[in-house]
Amino acid sequence: MRFLSSIFIVLFFFNCTAQNKVIQTNLEKEVSLHAKPKLVIGIVVDQMRYDYLTRFYNKFGDDGFKRLINDGFNCKNNHYNYVPTYTGPGHASIFTGTSPKNHGIIANYWYNKFSKKTMYCADDSTVIAIGSKTDTDRMSPRNMKTTTFADENRLFTQMRGKTIGISVKDRGAILPAGHSANAAYWFRGKDEGNFITSSYYMDSLPEWVKTFNASNTAENYLREWNTLYDINTYTESGSDLNSFEGGFKGKENATFPYDLAVLKDDNKGFDIIKATPFGNSIVADFAIQALAGEQLGKDDITDVLTVSFSSTDYVGHNFGVNSKEIEDTYIRLDKDLERLFKALDAQVGAGEYTLFLTSDHGAVEVPAYLQSVKIPAGYFNKKEFRKKLNGFLVEKYATSDLIESFSNDQIFLNKSRLKALNLDLREVQYAIVNEVINYKNIDKVYSSETMQNTTFSNGIEALIQNGYHQKRSGDIIIIKNPAVISYSETGSTHGSGSTFDTHVPLLFYGNGIKKGSTLAKTEIIDIAPTISALLGISYPTGTTGSVLDFVID
Structure with a gap:
């Protein structure tokens, strides 16, 4: 009986020692897992x-x-x-x-x-x-x-x-x-x-x-x-x-x-x-x-x-x-x-x-260099674009002040003017989308209505949506043809x-x-x-x- 007790004590001690080693090893792993650099440089x-x-x-x-x-x-x-x-x-x-x-x-x-x-x-x-x-x-x-x-x-x-x-x-x-x-x-x-x-x-x-x-x-x-x-x-x-x-x-x-x-x-x-x-x-x-x-x-x-x-x-x-x-x-x-x-x-x-x-x-x-080696590219004239679009709005709505701003290839509509003329925002957006898509060097056009009510998972549409902020972005988003920029004919740009x-x-x-x-x-x-x-x-x-x-x- 005393012999069995001794074996039990030895086994118990051995088991505890083994468990302590496992715990210690796990603690070391935990410390290693959460080791941190002294400085992060971005x-x-x-x-x-x-x-x-x-x-x-x-x-x-x-x-x-x-x-x-x-x-x-x-x-x-x-x-x-x-x-x-x-x-x-x-x-x-x-x-x-x-x-x-x-x-x-x-x-x-x-x-x-x-x-x-x-x-x-x-x-x-x-x-x-x-x-x-x-x-x-x-x-x-x-x-x-x-x-x-x-x-x-x-x-x-x-x-x-x-x-x-x-x-x-x-x-x-x-x-x-x-x-x-x-x-x-x-x-x-x-x-x-x-x-x-x-x-x-x-x-x-x-x-x-x-x-x-x-x-x-x-x-x-x-x-x-x-x-x-x-x-x-x-x-x-x-x-x-x-x-x-x-x-x-x-x-x-x-x-x-x-x-x-x-x-x-x-x-x-x-x-x-x-x-x-x-x-x-x-x-x-x-x-x-x-x-x-x-x-x-x-x-x-x-x-x-x-x-x-x-x-x-x-x-x-x-x-x-x-x-x-x-x-x-x-x-x-x-x-x-x-x-x-x-x-x-x-x-x-x-x-x-x-x-x-x-x-x-x-x-x-x-783009001028790309054109010189026969790669599709070009330049977008904002002034001509606005002139043409304003002409369309005058013809369709008999007014030239529906556009409040054109910024970052986004059109911001004058909501007060729309209200005064009893015009529907969605209808005006779609009219502009259907007009502008026909213009030179324009690849795609989307309304804020589309960005807010449709979920895109890939393509340029998903990129537009990820960049669209409901409170800060415009009513119409324009995508120009690849390598077409609003810039001088020297130097590079982006966007x-x-x-x-x-x-x-x-x-x-x-x-x-x-x-x-x-x-x-x-x-x-x-x-x-x-x-x-x-x-x-x-x-x-x-x-x-x-x-x-x-x-x-």
Whole structure:
């Protein structure tokens, strides 16, 4: 009996020990499951088509874009799921995990049908600029209706995790950082050349920002812009001298080199830096200083840094997708990314941060260039369109004031005038749809009635619906033919639902990220829930995207 008791005690002890080991192992797994990076960095490269990664790949070094491609996860078939593909909606969608239908940033500027005025996506008359003497730059994120993953991280960490947003564009700094950010900084050009913010965030600039602004960094970038390498090796772009590029005022041809110090007075002073690769360089400089100045990633509470490199957009608009200037800009951006990554390794620690890189939209080849090589393309004349449509309305309704605004390829009808004339809104919408569909360079036309009462699951109709906000969008939505733009005949632009605008890079790298790639379709709205899942925090309030679980290690 005593022997059996001894065996029971031994077995009981062994069982308890085994259970404790299982519990301990499970606890270790739990701790590992919820391990978090010290810093999340969200990088947006403005107007970056996906094929820039492949087209310029052999010109990149090993420690910039290639570091993310080779040591991170590459989503090769990543797209926007809405139109219009503009900067404001793009930045908002990346960080909120939803489309304009929910976050409300339907464009950079849109017509406000209640105030009867055009409004800007980051406008806020209740605040003032901080760090500048200007009476403009009154900016905040208040027009965005949902939270970002940075907001959710702030809430999760009891506001101890910091969020800092940086860009040369105000909207590129403000919208990604969200509503609860510690700061958003953007570059004020003109005669100032400083990074500024608004009273939404603070009453005065931190000392590190004042020191940076006093360092003459902006002045140092008023230098000659020539190609980084021999221009004859830039075989991935067209000829330097052509008729498809804009260039700078004060210089006869859009050809290298460009003396920025000489050209600045004719090109809005320090604003000229934005339209060169050096605008990206000064953003990288400022972001590196922010790491130290804000002590980002210095403890175990996750911080968020958003960095938007927007000079790629200015260069693209000016010189076009196929220019030597755009090639040189991306070669130089690769070097700036390398500097930023090395600073992250040194100041936060290799393996201690998670990073993603994407874009807010792509861009179309210059239509005049496409026409020259027999590819369908063209230009849309807004003035002629309105004249023709007004003629139709006069003939049908005996009035020319039914259209209140034409904004972002959307027609806003004058509801008061419709009521006064006893006209049915739906009937007028359908009459305009049936008229405009016959016009040159118009591909499709839809009414708000259709967008509100029909559910589309694919095609351009689904993209329109995801970009349609009932309170802010217009009564008629127009889709132009592919590669037909309302723009000058030099330079590139964007905004459509064509793949050259929707297909953008998506690279994940660092803590918690697998190495690999996929050709499965992903959407821009998947980024925020994926980062939220990685951090173990709530998804942003309007999230409609999916977690890309295959990128999480």
